[in-house]
Amino acid sequence: MNRLTILFAWVAATPVLVVADLKCVRAQDSLASHKLEEVVVTATRSERSLSGLPVPVTIVPASQIKNMGSLRLNDVLVEQTGLTLVSDHGTGVQMQGFSPEYTLILLDGEPLIGRTSGTLDLNRIAVGNIRRVEIMKGPSSSLYGSEALSGVINIITEQPDGTKATLSSRYGTNGTLDLSTSVNYAKRKFGIYAFVNRYQTNGYDLSPDTEGNTVSPFTNYTAQLRVTYDLAQRTRLSVAGRYFTETQESVTNIGTDTDPALLDGDGSVSDWNINPVFTHSFSDNLRTTLRFYASTYNTRSTLRHRADGMLYDDTFFDQTFMRPEWQMEYFVNPGNALTMGVGRVWETVEATRYDDKMRYHTDYAYLQYEWQPFEQFNLLAGTRYDKHSAYGSRLSPKLSLQYNVWSWLALRSSYGVGFKAPDFRQLYLNFTNTSVGYSVFGSQTVADGIRNLEAQGQIDAILVDAGSFGSIDAESSRAFNLGLKLKPTSGVNVDLNLFRNDIQDLIDTKPVALKKNGQQVFSYYNIASVFTQGLELDMNYAFSNSIGTALGYQYLQAKDKAVIKAVEDGQVFARDPETNLTSRVRPQDYGGLFNRSKHMVNAKVFYDNIDNGWHASARIIYRGRYGFADVNNNSILDTDSEYVDGYITVNLSAGKSFHNGLNIQAGCDNLFGYTDARYIPTLPGRIVWLSASVTLKKSKSDE
Amino acid sequence: MKYLNMITYVALISLLMMITGCEESTVDPIVALDASEVSNLDAVSPENFTLFSFANNVVVDNSDSATTQWDIGFRGTTIILNSGVSGLGQAAGQMVNGIFEELETAPTDGYAQDSESAMAILGSGGWYTYTGTTSVPNHAILPNAGKILVLKTADQKFVKVEILSYYQGNPSTTTEEFADLATRPASRYYTFRFIFQPDGTGNLATE
Numbered sequence: 001m002n003r004l005t006i007l008f009a010w011v012a013a014t015p016v017l018v019v020a021d022l023k024c025v026r027a028q029d030s031l032a033s034h035k036l037e038e039v040v041v042t043a044t045r046s047e048r049s050l051s052g053l054p055v056p057v058t059i060v061p062a063s064q065i066k067n068m069g070s071l072r073l074n075d076v077l078v079e080q081t082g083l084t085l086v087s088d089h090g091t092g093v094q095m096q097g098f099s100p101e102y103t104l105i106l107l108d109g110e111p112l113i114g115r116t117s118g119t120l121d122l123n124r125i126a127v128g129n130i131r132r133v134e135i136m137k138g139p140s141s142s143l144y145g146s147e148a149l150s151g152v153i154n155i156i157t158e159q160p161d162g163t164k165a166t167l168s169s170r171y172g173t174n175g176t177l178d179l180s181t182s183v184n185y186a187k188r189k190f191g192i193y194a195f196v197n198r199y200q201t202n203g204y205d206l207s208p209d210t211e212g213n214t215v216s217p218f219t220n221y222t223a224q225l226r227v228t229y230d231l232a233q234r235t236r237l238s239v240a241g242r243y244f245t246e247t248q249e250s251v252t253n254i255g256t257d258t259d260p261a262l263l264d265g266d267g268s269v270s271d272w273n274i275n276p277v278f279t280h281s282f283s284d285n286l287r288t289t290l291r292f293y294a295s296t297y298n299t300r301s302t303l304r305h306r307a308d309g310m311l312y313d314d315t316f317f318d319q320t321f322m323r324p325e326w327q328m329e330y331f332v333n334p335g336n337a338l339t340m341g342v343g344r345v346w347e348t349v350e351a352t353r354y355d356d357k358m359r360y361h362t363d364y365a366y367l368q369y370e371w372q373p374f375e376q377f378n379l380l381a382g383t384r385y386d387k388h389s390a391y392g393s394r395l396s397p398k399l400s401l402q403y404n405v406w407s408w409l410a411l412r413s414s415y416g417v418g419f420k421a422p423d424f425r426q427l428y429l430n431f432t433n434t435s436v437g438y439s440v441f442g443s444q445t446v447a448d449g450i451r452n453l454e455a456q457g458q459i460d461a462i463l464v465d466a467g468s469f470g471s472i473d474a475e476s477s478r479a480f481n482l483g484l485k486l487k488p489t490s491g492v493n494v495d496l497n498l499f500r501n502d503i504q505d506l507i508d509t510k511p512v513a514l515k516k517n518g519q520q521v522f523s524y525y526n527i528a529s530v531f532t533q534g535l536e537l538d539m540n541y542a543f544s545n546s547i548g549t550a551l552g553y554q555y556l557q558a559k560d561k562a563v564i565k566a567v568e569d570g571q572v573f574a575r576d577p578e579t580n581l582t583s584r585v586r587p588q589d590y591g592g593l594f595n596r597s598k599h600m601v602n603a604k605v606f607y608d609n610i611d612n613g614w615h616a617s618a619r620i621i622y623r624g625r626y627g628f629a630d631v632n633n634n635s636i637l638d639t640d641s642e643y644v645d646g647y648i649t650v651n652l653s654a655g656k657s658f659h660n661g662l663n664i665q666a667g668c669d670n671l672f673g674y675t676d677a678r679y680i681p682t683l684p685g686r687i688v689w690l691s692a693s694v695t696l697k698k699s700k701s702d703e
Numbered sequence: 704m705k706y707l708n709m710i711t712y713v714a715l716i717s718l719l720m721m722i723t724g725c726e727e728s729t730v731d732p733i734v735a736l737d738a739s740e741v742s743n744l745d746a747v748s749p750e751n752f753t754l755f756s757f758a759n760n761v762v763v764d765n766s767d768s769a770t771t772q773w774d775i776g777f778r779g780t781t782i783i784l785n786s787g788v789s790g791l792g793q794a795a796g797q798m799v800n801g802i803f804e805e806l807e808t809a810p811t812d813g814y815a816q817d818s819e820s821a822m823a824i825l826g827s828g829g830w831y832t833y834t835g836t837t838s839v840p841n842h843a844i845l846p847n848a849g850k851i852l853v854l855k856t857a858d859q860k861f862v863k864v865e866i867l868s869y870y871q872g873n874p875s876t877t878t879e880e881f882a883d884l885a886t887r888p889a890s891r892y893y894t895f896r897f898i899f900q901p902d903g904t905g906n907l908a909t910e
Contacts, residue, residue, distance in 0.1 A: 256884065256885050257885060258885065460820055460821070461820040461821055511828065514820075514821065519827070520827065520828065571800055571849075572849070573800070573801075573802065573848040573849025574848050574849075575845070575846070575847075575848035575849075577875060577876040577877045578875040578876075578877060579875075580846075580867040580868050580873055580875075580876075580894075581867075582802060582803065582848045582849055582865070583802070584802055584849070631876075631877060632848065633832065633845050633846070633847060633848045634847075634848050634849070635832075641877065
C-alpha cells in the first residue's frame with residue numbers, strides 16, 4: 001500500500017487538531033541531532049525497542065538522574081513532562097490529570113504496595129540503584145490490571161554486571177545526608193548486585209510561627225539485593241529482594257497558639273518484598289517465565305501528650321500482597337509474537353479502622369499479540385481478565401498501532417480500557433469519628449454497621465434503599481491516545497501526544513443514614529464521571545555529543561461531567577465570602593477539578609563531556625496556576641481566589657568525573673527559593689548540596 | 704358568518720378578561736415587598752431555641768413556645784419550625800435551589816413539617832456545610848450558597864429566607880482573622896434576610 005494513502009487515511013480518521021499540529025511541528029525543521037536505540041519493558045513485559053512501540057513511553061536513564069543529582073523518585077518525576085507532584089498523605093504523582101491512586105508504580109515489573117489515602121509515597125524510593133525509569137501513559141490494565149488507569153511508572157534497577165563497587169554521599173541544606181553503597185559482581189553463571197542507602201533529613205518548616213514542622217525529621221534505610229544464576233544455558237533463576245524502613249518524629253499542636261497543647265508523634269513505615277523469577281527458553285521462539293512476588297507494608301504511629309505522656313492516638317496499618325504468575329512468550333515468526341500469562345493475587349489488610357484481618361484475592365489472565373506485517377507497521381493488541389473475590393470481574397482490552405510513514409515521521413494511536421478495583425477502605429472501613437460523631441463504612445461492612453447502630457438505637461432514619469448496600473463496581477476509564485513522533489533532522493526528536501480519558505463510576509462517599517445525634521452515616525458508592533484531556537509535547541535537540549536540550553509542555557483539562565451539566569442548568573451558586581451574597585455560577589467560570597494545572601512546562605539543558613569529565617545541568621520547571629480548595633461555598637473551582645499562583649523552580653547541578661572513578665558534584669535546587677507555606681508544603685526553599693562518589697571497577701582485561 | 708360570530712365572541716371575552724384584570728390591579732395593587740434583614744440573631748443558648756416571628760419581624764419570648772406566635776427557632780446549627788414535634792403550629796418548609804431575588808413564587812407542594820425522623824430544614828448537608836479540617840477556613844459553619852428556605856409560617860403564610868452568616872457581625876470568611884480560631888467572631892449568631900407575604904398567596908417577588 002502506498003504510504004501516502006495510509007497517511008491520509010490515518011489523518012482523515014483523526015481530529016482536525018492533529019493536522020494543525022502536524023503543520024506547526026514541521027516548522028521545527030531547522031533543528032538537528034541523533035539518539036541511541038532505547039529499550040522498554042513496561043509496554044509488553046519484555047524488552048522491546050522504544051522506537052517500534054505504539055504507546056507513549058518516556059525513559060529517564062540513570063545518566064540523567066545522576067547528572068541531576070536526584071536522591072528520591074519524586075525528585076526525578078517532578079521534572080518530567082506532564083507529571084506533577086501531589087501532597088496527600090505522602091508525595092504522589094499526578095499523570096494525565098489523574099490523582100496518584102490511578103498510577104501503578106512498579107519496581108522491576110512488580111507492584112509496590114502501601115498506599116495511604118491512595119498515595120504511594122514516592123519518597124520511599126531511593127534512586128541510587130536505578131538503571132532507568134519508564135513512564136508509560138494511557139490505561140494499561142490490559143497488561144497490569146487494577147490501578148493502571150492513567151499509566152504505569154516502572155522503576156528498573158541495576159542488574160549484576162561486571163565487577164564494580166560504588167560509594168556515594170551527598171550532604172545539603174536541612175541537614176540532609178544521603179549515603180549509598182553498592183556492590184556488583186558477575187562471573188560466568190553467577191551474578192549479584194547489592195545496594196544499601198541511608199537517607200536522613202531534619203525536614204523543614206515553612207511556617208515557623210506555628211508549632212511543628214512542615215516536614216518533620218526522618219531517617220530511612222533501603223536495602224536491595226539481586227542474585228542471578230544460570231542453571232543451564234537457556235535457564236536462569238533470579239531472586240530480588242528489597243527492605244525499606246523509615247522512622248519519623250513530629251510535634252503537633254492541638255491547642256491554640258496562646259494556649260498550646262502539644263502532641264509528640266512517633267511514626268514508622270516499613271516494607272519488604274521478595275521476587276524470585278525463573279526463566280527458561282525452550283527454543284529461540286518459545287520462552288516461559290515463572291514469577292513469584294510477595295510484599296508487606298506496615299505503618300505504625302503513636303501520638304502522646306507532651307504534658308503527661310498519656311496516649312492520644314495509636315494507629316497501625318499492615319498490608320500483604322502475594323502473587324504467583326506464569327507467563328509464556330511465543331515468537332511465531334519475526335512479524336508475530338504472542339504473550340500470555342495467568343496468575344493470582346492474594347491481599348490482606350489489618351488496620352485500626354477495620355474489624356478483622358480483611359482478605360481478598362484476584363485471579364487473572366492476559367493475552368497480548370504483537371503484529372508487524374511489514375517494517376513500517378506495528379500493532380499491539382492485548383486483553384486481560386480479572387476476577388475479584390469481593391466485587392466482580394473486569395475485562396480490559398487495549399489496541400495500539402504505529403505506522404512509520406517516513407523515516408522521520410511515525411504516527412501512533414491507542415485505545416484502551418483501565419480500571420481500579422475498590423480499595424480496602426472502600427470495601428471494609430468501619431470508622432466512627434468520636435469527636436464529631438459521624439460514621440463511615442465500606443460497601444461490604446455497611447449493612448452490618450447499620451444493623452449494629454440500629455440495635456444500639458442510634459439510627460434515626462435510613463436514607464437509601466437497603467438493597468443498595470454492598471453493591472460497588474470498579475472505577476473505570478476509556479482512553480484514546482493519538483500521537484506522532486517526528487525526527488525532522490538528525491539530533492531533533494519531537495513527540496506529540498493527544499489524550500482523552502473518560503472516567504466513570506468514580507467512588508465517593510454518600511450519606512446512607514441519619515443518626516439520632518444529628519450526624520450522618522456514610523458509605524462508598526460509584527458516583528462521579530469525569531474526563532481529562534490534553535496534549536503532551538516533548539522536544540529534544542542535541543547540539544553536539546555533549547550538549548542536549550529538552551523542552552516539554554502539557555496542556556490539560558480535567559472536569560466533572562455532573563458539575564458541567566449542573567452549571568449549564570444554572571443550578572450551581574456561589575457565595576461571595578466577603579459580602580456573603582449569592583450569585584449564579586456561569587459555565588465559563590468552572591475551572592475543572594482541583595489541583596490540576598492547565599499549563600505545565602519544563603526546559604532542560606544537559607552537558608556531559610566524556611573527554612574531560614565535566615558535566616552540568618540546568619532545569620526550569622513551570623507549574624501553571626491550579627485550584628486548591630473551594631472558598632465560595634459551592635465545592636467547585638470557579639473563582640480566582642480559589643487558585644494557587646503558577647510558579648517556577650530552577651535547579652542547577654555541575655560536577656566532574658575523574659578517571660580514577662571519583663566524581664564530585666554540587667548543585668542548587670529551587671535556586672530562587674520559591675515557597676508557599678499554605679498551599680505547596682512539598683516545596684522546600686533553596687537547597688544547596690555537595691556530593692562525592694567513587695566507583696571502583698575491575699576492568700575487563702583484568703578478568 | 705358563524706365563524707365571524709365566534710371570533711367576535713372570543714375577542715370580546717378576551718377584552719373583558721383584560722379589563723377585569725386591569726381593574727383588579729388598580730383596585731387591589733400588589734403590595735411591594737421589601738426584604739427584611741435580621742442581624743446577629745442570638746442562638747447561643749444550649750437549651751432553648753431562639754424563636755422568631757416573620758409577620759412581626761421580632762424575636763418571640765421563649766415563654767410563648769407553646770403558641771403559634773413564632774414560626775422558626777434557632778439553637779446552634781439546628782433550625783426548627785413551629786409544627787409537628789417542634790410546636791403547635793402548622794409551619795412547614797423546604798429548601799429550594801436558586802437566587803433569592805429570582806425566586807418569585809413559592810412552590811405549591813413539597814413542604815415538610817418537623818417530625819420524629821427528621822427536621823424539615825436539614826442542618827449539615829442542608830442549609831450549611833461544616834468545613835472540617837481539610838478546607839480553608841477550618842472548622843467553620845458556612846451557609847450553602849443558593850439554598851433558599853421557602854416556609855409556611857405557623858398560620859400558613861409564605862416566606863422565603865436566605866441565611867447569610869452563622870457568625871457575629873456577618874464577617875468576611877476569607878480574612879486571616881476569620882481563619883484563625885482564636886480571633887474568629889463568635890458563632891451561633893445568625894444573619895438572614897427574608898420576604899414575608901402577608902396576603903396568603905405564594906407571591907414572593909421582590910419590590
